[in-house]
Amino acid sequence: MNRVVITGMGIYSVLGKNLSEVQDSLMKGRSGIIFDPLRKAIGFRSALTGTLDRPVLKGILDRRMRVGLPVQGEYAYVATMEALKNAFIDEAFLDKINVGILYGNDSSAVPVVESVDILRQKKDTMMIGSGYIFQSMNSTVSMNLSVIFKLKGINFTISGACASASHALGIGYLLIRQGLQDVIICGGAQEINPESTASFDALNAFSIRESEPTKASRPFDRNRDGLVPSGGAATIILESLDSALRRGATIFGEMIGYGFSSNGEHISLPNVDGPARAMEMALKDAGMKPSEIEYINAHATSTPAGDSNEAMSISQVFGESKPLVSSTKSMTGHEMWMGGASEIIYSCLMMNNSFVAPTINLENPDEISARLNHVFSLTYNDLHVFLSNSFGFGGTNSSLIIRKFDG
Amino acid sequence: MMQQQEIIKKINQLLIEEIEIDESQLSPTAELKKDLGIDSLDFVDLFVIIENNFGFKMKSEEMADVKTLQDFYNYIYKRIQTN
Numbered sequence: 001m002n003r004v005v006i007t008g009m010g011i012y013s014v015l016g017k018n019l020s021e022v023q024d025s026l027m028k029g030r031s032g033i034i035f036d037p038l039r040k041a042i043g044f045r046s047a048l049t050g051t052l053d054r055p056v057l058k059g060i061l062d063r064r065m066r067v068g069l070p071v072q073g074e075y076a077y078v079a080t081m082e083a084l085k086n087a088f089i090d091e092a093f094l095d096k097i098n099v100g101i102l103y104g105n106d107s108s109a110v111p112v113v114e115s116v117d118i119l120r121q122k123k124d125t126m127m128i129g130s131g132y133i134f135q136s137m138n139s140t141v142s143m144n145l146s147v148i149f150k151l152k153g154i155n156f157t158i159s160g161a162c163a164s165a166s167h168a169l170g171i172g173y174l175l176i177r178q179g180l181q182d183v184i185i186c187g188g189a190q191e192i193n194p195e196s197t198a199s200f201d202a203l204n205a206f207s208i209r210e211s212e213p214t215k216a217s218r219p220f221d222r223n224r225d226g227l228v229p230s231g232g233a234a235t236i237i238l239e240s241l242d243s244a245l246r247r248g249a250t251i252f253g254e255m256i257g258y259g260f261s262s263n264g265e266h267i268s269l270p271n272v273d274g275p276a277r278a279m280e281m282a283l284k285d286a287g288m289k290p291s292e293i294e295y296i297n298a299h300a301t302s303t304p305a306g307d308s309n310e311a312m313s314i315s316q317v318f319g320e321s322k323p324l325v326s327s328t329k330s331m332t333g334h335e336m337w338m339g340g341a342s343e344i345i346y347s348c349l350m351m352n353n354s355f356v357a358p359t360i361n362l363e364n365p366d367e368i369s370a371r372l373n374h375v376f377s378l379t380y381n382d383l384h385v386f387l388s389n390s391f392g393f394g395g396t397n398s399s400l401i402i403r404k405f406d407g
Numbered sequence: 408m409m410q411q412q413e414i415i416k417k418i419n420q421l422l423i424e425e426i427e428i429d430e431s432q433l434s435p436t437a438e439l440k441k442d443l444g445i446d447s448l449d450f451v452d453l454f455v456i457i458e459n460n461f462g463f464k465m466k467s468e469e470m471a472d473v474k475t476l477q478d479f480y481n482y483i484y485k486r487i488q489t490n
Contacts, residue, residue, distance in 0.1 A: 129451060
């Protein structure tokens with residue numbers, strides 16, 4: 001069995017457009033949430049959202065590469081460029097080694113809406129043009145990036161709702177561990193636009209604390225009233241330890257555990273047992289006792305039911321060992337398809353820079369959440385191992401365990 | 408009706424701005440596929456661009472004999488005249 005390490009990381013998030021900016025935001029407890037008047041004007045219940053500038057890629061990518069790339073693909077391109085750069089992977093390496101891509105993505109709403117709008121208006125499919133088909137498929141990110149970077153290895157998208165990116169990393173880890181690939185570009189992308197979140201807003205799941213956008217996402221707090229949709233992209237280069245050592249690559253962490261489960265119950269309501277089984281499976285895979293986990297980056301999205309159930313799951317699995325717990329979604333909002341990868345990056349930044357980012361806005365934990373060992377403010381702590389949870393609609397659960405590389 | 412020189416200028420401008428072909432490549436004898444790199448997907452976009460700018464729909468069967476940029480100018484000019 002190969003050991004699997006992280007040799008590259010890149011991020012384009014509401015907390016910053018690269019690792020350095022994101023680390024600064026995590027340490028300062030900065031929120032990336034705004035009130036978007038457009039959403040209110042078109043009938044959203046909640047106009048709160050993460051916010052991000054669209055990357056300008058004209059002059060960087062040729063027209064054919066840009067035409068099929070939706071906005072979340074643009075975010076993913078920028079994040080992947082940063083990850084490849086700090087992994088010291090260049091075109092010559094990509095030409096020589098079969099590098100794969102497994103990306104998490106579960107929607108591409110705008111191109112679907114726009115292309116059908118054109119058809120309705122022009123009544124001729126030939127007026128849709130060549131780009132929308134490649135922009136509108138769920139596999140748009142892996143499809144486009146594999147062409148842009150001329151990849152020759154495994155190539156597909158994983159759609160597992162808000163656990164998509166975490167499962168992408170988990171599957172990438174298993175493939176490398178089995179010796180089927182040496183290097184895989186893993187990650188997750190999430191579009192930010194009203195079209196992709198309108199039907200989610202209809203479920204009354206979003207916070208309506210519109211008077212205080214930066215205080216709206218408040219996981220585990222007794223006054224939380226819902227999540228805030230957000231997005232961006234995060235790329236992680238997973239590599240076999242042998243390959244990383246051979247190249248002299250920087251190692252940001254070692255992936256040692258992946259656990260997964262399905263709740264088998266309600267389509268949207270999370271439960272306690274499913275996440276607990278995913279965490280237990282990840283611990284077993286890592287060969288670790290619960291007491292060895294020092295920090296949990298919780299899924300906690302700031303919904304009343306979800307956070308309480310996760311708190312119960314964590315209490316059930318970790319008992320009295322009480323690892324530190326925080327939810328970076330308090331700052332980012334819910335990065336959905338991207339979150340499983342971005343939260344590994346946020347946690348690796350913490351582990352490699354000896355701090356733990358807090359759950360901002362957590363003032364008074366509810367009765368169940370109070371059982372956890374919350375990080376209320378920036379804490380300096382030498383983390384060696386952490387677990388990251390991601391859960392999604394349909395009751396899909398993923399837990400990943402990463403430890404500091406110790407040779 | 409647009410004059411031939413106006414049409415050529417307009418087509419060149421669209422190829423430069425919309426298809427992002429370098430101006431220096433736009434010689435009348437240049438072959439659309441071989442020299443200008445216009446592939447089957449670019450032709451799908453050209454269909455939209457021509458309809459939006461000249462008000463008619465290109466027909467693929469009529470494009471069979473269009474090899475060079477000059478052929479393309481002639482085709483567009485002819486279609487404008489017959490429309």
